[in-house]
Amino acid sequence: MLNLEKIADIYSYNDYDTEELMHIQSIKKAKDWLLKTDKEKQDYRKSYLQMLTVHFQDEQDLEYIKQAVLVTDRILTFLQKATYYQNLSDNISSSEEPFYRIYNMLWCEKEYLLYFTSIRAIKVHVPIDLFKPLIIKIEDTKKYKEYELDRLFKEYNKMLSLFMSK
The missing domain is CATH 1.10.287 (Helix Hairpins)
Structure with a gap:
């Protein structure tokens, strides 16, 4: 090389x-x-966001960037708490399946969010419509509350709305 x-x-x-x-x-x-590790990337993003807050003028773009940083934190926290689903492969129970699929889609979203140095370079997100049928299956469970997925998806939805309007 x-x-x-x-x-x-x-x-x-x-x-x-x-x-x-x-x-x-x-x-x-x-x-x-x-x-860089995911944590190093997220730390860079947070320091960059502080600089943007002081020097940046486009309020709508700044709001999207802030929301993307917040959602990335939430996803990283979820992935850290739910590592059990990282290693599932066969014999996934029907109660575990929605969490397993959500885990994988949030991992994909984390990869999208952290792939580029600049959040502005992000051109795709996992659509909320992929999550909705899974959320319906688990929204009344203890794990859903424990993982604070209601909060994560509320903030995720806001980020997607800001992304679509920019």
């Missing part, structure tokens, strides 16, 4: 084409981002 840091240094030192350097730095930034 190429040492992009060293290549960028050589380009800078030798004053090579800045557009070429920009592509090298862009790939390096993307690769560095993908190597």
Whole structure:
């Protein structure tokens, strides 16, 4: 694999084409981002959000970014609490199945939310309509309340609304 840091240094030192350097730095930034843990990505997002709050003017976009950071926190908390569903594969009971499917879809959403350095680059979310039939099956259960899924999905729905209106 190429040492992009060293290549960028050589380009800078030798004053090579800045557009070429920009592509090298862009790939390096993307690769560095993908190597970060979910927590590191979320911590970066929170500090970036603080900067945006001070310097950013587009209120609607800022509101979506705030909501995406909040939802990411909620999803990370859920995934941490519900690790049981991470390893299920066969013989999933009918009572576990909705939680298992929600776990997997929220994991996918977390991946979408944390895939890019910039929240603005996100172009897709898991549709709430995928969750609705599953929520109906479990909304009266103890686990649903324990995992605070009502709160998570209320905030998720708000994030999706903001996303659709931007």
